[in-house]
Amino acid sequence: MDPTAIGVIGLGTMGIGIVQVFASAGYQVLATDSQAPACASANHRLAAALASRVQAGKLTETDSIAILSRVRVVDGPARMAPVALAIEAVVEDLPVKRAIFSALERVIAPDSILASNTSSLPIAQMAEGLACPGRLVGLHFFNPAPAMKLVELVAHADTAPWVLPQVRALMKPVGKTLIDCPDRPGFIVNRCARPFYGEALALLEEGRSAAAMDAAMLAAGYRLGPFSLIDLVGADINLAATEGLNRAMGGHPRYHVFAALRAQAASGNLGRKTGKGFVFPDQPGSPPGDADAIVLRIEATLANEAAWLLAEGGTTREGIDTAMKLGLNLPRGPFECLEAQGTDRIIAELARLEGAAPAHLRGRYLPAPELVPA
Ligand SMILES: NC(=O)c1ccc[n+]([C@@H]2O[C@H](COP(=O)([O-])OP(=O)(O)OC[C@H]3O[C@@H](n4cnc5c(N)ncnc54)[C@H](O)[C@@H]3O)[C@@H](O)[C@H]2O)c1
Numbered sequence: 001m002d003p004t005a006i007g008v009i010g011l012g013t014m015g016i017g018i019v020q021v022f023a024s025a026g027y028q029v030l031a032t033d034s035q036a037p038a039c040a041s042a043n044h045r046l047a048a049a050l051a052s053r054v055q056a057g058k059l060t061e062t063d064s065i066a067i068l069s070r071v072r073v074v075d076g077p078a079r080m081a082p083v084a085l086a087i088e089a090v091v092e093d094l095p096v097k098r099a100i101f102s103a104l105e106r107v108i109a110p111d112s113i114l115a116s117n118t119s120s121l122p123i124a125q126m127a128e129g130l131a132c133p134g135r136l137v138g139l140h141f142f143n144p145a146p147a148m149k150l151v152e153l154v155a156h157a158d159t160a161p162w163v164l165p166q167v168r169a170l171m172k173p174v175g176k177t178l179i180d181c182p183d184r185p186g187f188i189v190n191r192c193a194r195p196f197y198g199e200a201l202a203l204l205e206e207g208r209s210a211a212a213m214d215a216a217m218l219a220a221g222y223r224l225g226p227f228s229l230i231d232l233v234g235a236d237i238n239l240a241a242t243e244g245l246n247r248a249m250g251g252h253p254r255y256h257v258f259a260a261l262r263a264q265a266a267s268g269n270l271g272r273k274t275g276k277g278f279v280f281p282d283q284p285g286s287p288p289g290d291a292d293a294i295v296l297r298i299e300a301t302l303a304n305e306a307a308w309l310l311a312e313g314g315t316t317r318e319g320i321d322t323a324m325k326l327g328l329n330l331p332r333g334p335f336e337c338l339e340a341q342g343t344d345r346i347i348a349e350l351a352r353l354e355g356a357a358p359a360h361l362r363g364r365y366l367p368a369p370e371l372v373p374a
Contacts, residue, residue, distance in 0.1 A: 001109035003170075004028055007083035009100050010090035011038045011073075014117055016045050017145030018089055023070045024146070025173040030074045030083060034090070039073050046071060049146070077103040085170050087115040087139055094121050098129060105131055113167055115139040119190060120244050123183045124156035134160030137167055140187055141176075142327055150326035152181040152188060155314075179323045182314025185248035189327035190241055192309060192320060192334060194255055195301035197238060200226035201258035202361070203294065214284035216291035217298065221331040225284055226298070229328075231277030235264040253357075253364035254305060299337035300349040306334035307368035338371075347371055 006022045008015050011033040019042070023029045033039050047068055053059040077100055080086055086104050090096055101114050108114075114136045116126055127133035138154025151171065155164055164180075171178055181187040186194075200213050204227075214225025230238045239261050246255040264270075264278060271277030288294070306320045321333025338346055347367055354365035 001084050001112050002028070002082040003084045005030060005083045006170075007031075007077070007080035007086035007104070007108075009033070009077055009080075009086065009088040009104075010117075011042045011045075012089065014141060014143060014145060015089035016042060016049070017143070018087060018117065018141055019071055020046055020049055020067070020146045021141070021174055021176075023067045025175065027070065027173075029071045030080050031071060032074050032076050032079070034076075042073050043068065043071065078107055080104060081107040081109075083108060083112060085113045085115060085167070087117060089117040089141075092118060092120060094125060097121065097126055101126065101130055101136065111162075111166075113137065113163055113170070115167070117141055120186065120241075120248070122156075122185075123154050124158070127156055127158065132160075134158050135163050137163060138181070138183070138187070139167070139171075140181070142189070148326070149177050150189070150323055151176045151178050152323065152327075153178045154181045154183050154187055156183045177322060177326055179319045180315060181319075181323075182309075182312060184309065184312055184314070186241075186245050188309065188315060188320055188323040191245060192302065192306050192324055193328050194242065194245060195305050196298060196328070196330075197226050197230060197242070197261075198254075198256065198258065199298045199301045201260050203297070204260050205258060208294075210278040211282065211284045212288045213294055214279055215287040216294040218284055219287040219291050220295040223329050223331070225279070227278035228280065228284065230261075230264075231271030231280040234270045234273055235261060235277065236270050239265045253361050254308070256361060256364065296341060296345065296349055297353065299334075299341055300346045300353070301365070302334040303338040303341075303346050304350055304365070304368055304371065307338075307370040311368055311370050343371060 004027055006027045006029050008019045008029060008031045011031055019029050019031050031042055050059060050064040050067060054061055054064050086108060088097055088100050097116055104114060116138050117140060118138060123138045127136040137159060140152035142148035142150050168178060203213055204210055210227040214227050217225040242257050246257050249255045269276040272280055317335040321335050324330050324333045350365045350367045357364055
């Protein structure tokens with residue numbers, strides 16, 4: 001095994017970014033994709049991404065050439081024998097990912113590590129059927145991988161004890177913030193982010209305007225309001241993530257799929273990519289008179305979701321706060337919101353919301369045991 005070699009399988013949006021991340025950190029990268037055009041264009045796409053960094057003065061021409069020289073496109077996972085870590089970023093499909101790992105484990109060394117960039121598939125299920133399930137982890141990069149500081153590191157119940165320290169050591173030169181995550185649906189960020197959108201959508205269905213809510217959150221220090229964030233990512237992508245989590249969590253009302261989101265996705269006004277979204281291309285405007293109440297309601301549900309996740313184990317308050325700040329660009333994490341608003345106020349707000357909840361949302365606001373004083 002060559003400790004300076006990394007394998008990347010799947011060279012789409014995430015894969016090519018992950019190639020850039022490891023090659024920029026000095027690793028030799030062996031890259032592959034099942035589609036010939038993706039392989040053929042990989043070097044060109046990487047060169048274009050590096051050229052824009054050179055143009056912006058963030059990278060020298062010499063470094064750019066050196067990074068490109070470290071990347072070699074190869075003919076499939078079978079050519080990845082030397083790698084210390086092989087990370088897949090192929091389509092979100094369990095059998096496809098399993099087939100890749102079983103091809104990889106036939107060629108890589110016994111002390112090499114397998115990793116998945118999945119956003120939503122359970123790592124434990126991916127490990128089932130492997131000869132050495134203990135060396136598989138989740139390494140969840142965020143989009144765009146070169147720019148986003150956060151990587152969620154997901155162990156499953158049978159991850160071998162030597163694996164996590166070895167992953168951390170391999171990731172050190174990469175300079176990302178690695179946060180330990182439980183192997184639970186949505187890991188940390190994609191799960192704890194749900195109320196940021198969901199509670200805003202609940203307010204929208206109660207008759208508030210998207211622009212007013214975004215303005216309220218901006219006034220409280222958020223860089224983007226919930227609707228501008230949906231517009232950035234795309235209502236279709238947000239809907240798919242919400243539906244996925246709703247299914248994975250057995251349809252619990254904390255993961256309710258709001259009709260307003262379905263309608264937005266169905267309308268085709270998906271956000272920036274279609275030129276029109278909930279708010280885009282307009283600006284949010286000035287905050288409404290009850291901006292503080294809107295912020296309290298959204299932050300109460302963010303803190304509650306984080307406290308429910310914390311109770312499930314495998315993470316910490318600090319881990320959740322850091323992941324949410326880096327992954328969602330929030331000015332403060334859910335537990336920092338709890339601290340700033342005060343636990344009593346948050347519990348009172350949750351009780352008020354639960355009391356007023358329509359039948360289909362009943363149970364959505366029940367406080368996590370962690371929040372309630374013994
Ligand atoms: N796009 C995001 O914002 C994002 C963020 C975090 C994680 N992810 C996860 O990363 C993974 C990839 O997502 P993406 O957005 O880059 O997808 P993408 O569609 O842009 O790219 C997927 C690539 O995988 C290739 N591929 C498909 N089957 C293959 C196989 N059997 N062997 C080799 N290559 C194969 C495809 O040809 C394609 O180039 C998914 O698991 C996704 O959930 C995506």
